[in-house]
Amino acid sequence: MAYPSAARSPVPRQPSVKVILASADVQRVVDRIAHQILEKTQGAADTVLLGIPTRGAPLARRLAARISAFENTAVPVGVLDITLYRDDLRRHAVRAVGPTEVPPGGIDGKRVVLVDDVLFSGRTVRAALDALNDIGRPSSVQLAVLVDRGHRELPIRADYVGKNIPTAFAESVRVTLAEVDGTDEVKLFGGTPS
16 A cells, blocks of 8 residues: 655755855954054054944054054054944944043054955944044044955945955855953855755
8 A cells, every 4th residue: 555655844954155265264354454453553553442332442552562563663553432323223222332442642643554354335334433532532533353254235345354345245254362252253144055
């Protein structure tokens, strides 16, 4: 006797995951950005690095350490919390406000390099510029990012880019850093495997 075969439901496909930068690659990219900052700022004279939490802050500290190792120049490092300046506070749960740490000597008259992990729409950088206005008046502002994935919504571009990753809008880039996540890695999530 034959039994009718049960209809099989399709197995959901898992989104694809691709490692873009492994740990050693992240270190090389940080070194390259540090060299670019030194070149473009004449040895990082009158330069301050401000990291945008969460992962921009440890990146800024790493860049300062590499600049110091390459040129024996101490670059002041701070943290710029942008929570209250975000334009999506009404749509998302309230985030805890983090500390803004202005380096000794402040930022007035200095070249400020904002440091973040991923540049996407540009809205985080816009919020950082608003926050920066509340703590001082730099002579100029530059932007350093580990990854630029495109899809800008605002006319913002980075001065220093570790890796350009062309992405589809539905894909996401996830940066993990040892100081926050226990490992250094950049992964691209999205799409479905073929």
